[in-house]
Amino acid sequence: MFSNFINTISQLKNNIAYLLGIRAPWEVSDVTFAHEEREAWIHVSYEDGHQLPCPECGSPSSGYDHRPRQWRHLDLCGYRTMVVMLLPRVACSEHGVRTVSVPWAEPMSRFTAEFEALVIDWLQEASISAVSRLMKVSWNAIDGIMQRTVQRGLARR
Ligand SMILES: [Zn+2]
Known part of the structure; x- marks a missing residue:
């Protein structure tokens, strides 16, 4: 009867993705904790091979490179929580290299x-x-x- 309360790491990742509004091609790849510092990190990645929209005109553009970025999120269980990822930049044929928009x-x-x-x-x-x-x-x-x-x-x- 307690099996309903057992939560695997993959369920945790899926639930956090749902709460953050993260959909394919974005995905939560890991959730890590530093208990002494009371910090949590939600690691987000995106499936390679997907074209991403230029933030200016929305036209599908190929990937250019990635830059590390982090966003402070609401605390999880009193832990200071960050969303972290290597954020892709795209090369738009019209607007050049631009950082993509994220849904969160x-x-x-x-x-x-x-x-x-x-x-x-x-x-x-x-x-x-x-x-x-x-x-x-x-x-x-x-x-x-x-x-x-x-x-x-x-x-x-
Ligand atoms: Zn563009």
Whole structure:
């Protein structure tokens, strides 16, 4: 009867992929923990051989290279959690070499969309300094999230 509670690592990866909105060709390749530091890393990769869309025009482009990138995500079980990957850059025939967009974060952001949404929620209730302290992120980073959200809101109007 307890078999329902036994969770394999592959189920954990699938569940985290689902929660992050990660779909093929992106996939969660591993989840690792550093218990003393109370840190967790969600490792994401993408299936090689897939063409990825240029972030400017969306046309399928071939891979150019990869750059290491990480995004702060909501804490898992109180552990400071990062999404990490070698993020592909594509060579678009029209726009040249561009970093691809990822489904879990805004371009240029070092935080996942879920993390930014929680910061914005907290900013309705507390000052930038208080949110910075609570989320363990610098004042400037919180301010940056706020500025980008305001700009996105203006762009949508
Ligand atoms: Zn393009």
